[in-house]
Amino acid sequence: YYCIIEAASSLESPEAFSERQYQVGCTLYQSLDEIDLEASLFIVVNLLNKARIISPSSPSLYKLNLRAAKKAKGLSSFDLQAFYAETGISYLPNDSWTNDKETTLELYTIRAEASSYQGDFDTMKRYCTEVLSKDHCTLVEKIPCYEVWMDSLARSGKMKEAVDLGIVVLKKLGCKLGQSRVSQSMAVVLAFTRFKREYRKLIPTLKQVEMMPLMSDPVAKCSMKILFQVSWLALYVRNQVVMQLAILRMLYLTLEFGLAETSPAGVGLGGLLIMHGLGDWKTAMHTAEVSRLMQHRLEGHFYQPCTNLVSLCVDGWTHPVQSQMRYMMEGYTLGIGAGNTDWSFYNILFFIAVPLLNGR
Structure with missing residues (x-):
């Protein structure tokens, strides 16, 4: 195949051959339907890129x-x-x-x-x-x-620098976590005290999840994404104060504005707080179920492996681990398809390692 291409290209000048490739690319672009174009996208784009021709009649390269x-x-x-x-x-x-x-x-x-x-x-x-x-x-x-x-x-x-940058960005978005250790500690005490008092009423029922609107406020949606990044990065640097603040902010934003991409994972992390911070295993189990239902209500799957892994960290304490492995494979498959390689890798790692560690 490549020998034929080399032989064909040697019959005319490089400039003429590049122009011919461009013409073939234009023909394919104009004649292929959307499905076939998607299947041959790299070929078509490569052909169009060859001659670097830009004209009013050419595709938007x-x-x-x-x-x-x-x-x-x-x-x-x-x-x-x-x-x-x-x-x-x-x-x-x-x-x-x-x-x-x-x-x-x-x-x-x-x-x-x-x-x-x-x-x-x-x-x-x-x-x-x-x-x-x-x-x-x-x-x-x-x-x-x-x-x-x-x-x-x-x-x-540079995990700590990433957390610090996230806190600065959140402040610009109007979601303040506090800049100093003292202000963060005071904020988490107030937030967690409030959460402890009302968390049973805050966590929605499955029926309420079905009725929840999708988040439309652009600032709130951006805040949710940054908060999720800050929460797991803070976990890596063992900054439990910032981690808890970020999780609680995600919970309250979801309840106020509706479902965002990171809401299921944020609610699942809230389940971990309820389990290990408040010792309420029953509500934590319900929270994990709520987070999975929220995920199924969303169209995108980029954060699916995050939700599934967080839910496993809750359900793994109360259910047979083997019964949760299907969620790990689901998270890996859907996450890879959506381009989330990092969290998909964690899902497949747990899918392989957890049963082995449990003697399966």
């Missing part, structure tokens, strides 16, 4: 490269994700930040994200800084870059 980068991310192919995102950025018109801010933001963010996955902190920082420096981008629009930056710090072993 930066949008096609963004689509290819998203597909590569879903396949956990981070080198391809970086390649297509960077190629898409190179095709952006000079006025893209004004005339197509949404696509430009997505390209820069997904390129920074790929760098984070690759462990390239400097490149991640360069692309994130470009977005964060734009005054006409709102704070909500900048949140994905803050998420990537926190994730990259965590991958670099």
Whole structure:
């Protein structure tokens, strides 16, 4: 196959052959239906990228490269994700930040994200800084870059710096956890005292979960994402005060604004607090069930492995561990498909290791 391509390409100049590849790519793009185009997306985009021809009649190459980068991310192919995102950025018109801010933001963010996955902190920082420096981008629009930056710090072993950054971002969003150790300790005492007094009434029934609205407030949705990152990062650095504050904030935001992507995992973490902080195993078990039902109500599966793993940490104390393993495989399968490789890995690790440790 490759010999035939090499022989065919040698029959004409590189410029002419690149133009021919572009023509083939245009023909495929115009003739394929949506399903076939998705299946052949990398081939079509590669052909169109060859000649770097930009004309009014040509497909929007930066949008096609963004689509290819998203597909590569879903396949956990981070080198391809970086390649297509960077190629898409190179095709952006000079006025893209004004005339197509949404696509430009997505390209820069997904390129920074790929760098984070690759462990390239400097490149991640360069692309994130470009977005964060734009005054006409709102704070909500900048949140994905803050998420990537926190994730990259965590991958670099700088967990405490990631937590500190998350606290700063949350303050900008109006969700204050406190900057000093003293203010955080005072806040968690007040929050936990209130929670202890009313938690049985706060945790919704399964019927109430079915009726809960989806979260629509953009600031609240962004706060939920950052709070979830802060909660598990604080666990790594053994900052129980910040961890508990973040979990309680997620619970109250969910009850006030409705279901967000991270609500199921946040409610599951609340179950851990109820179990180990208050000693109420029965309510904790119900909370784990509530978190799984919340997850099934949401369309996306990116946080499915997080929810399933947190639920296992609750149910593992009260149910036979083997009966919970199906949730680990479910979390792994759906999480990988959604591009959440980190938490999917933890799910498959538990799926293999826990039965072995229990003598299965």
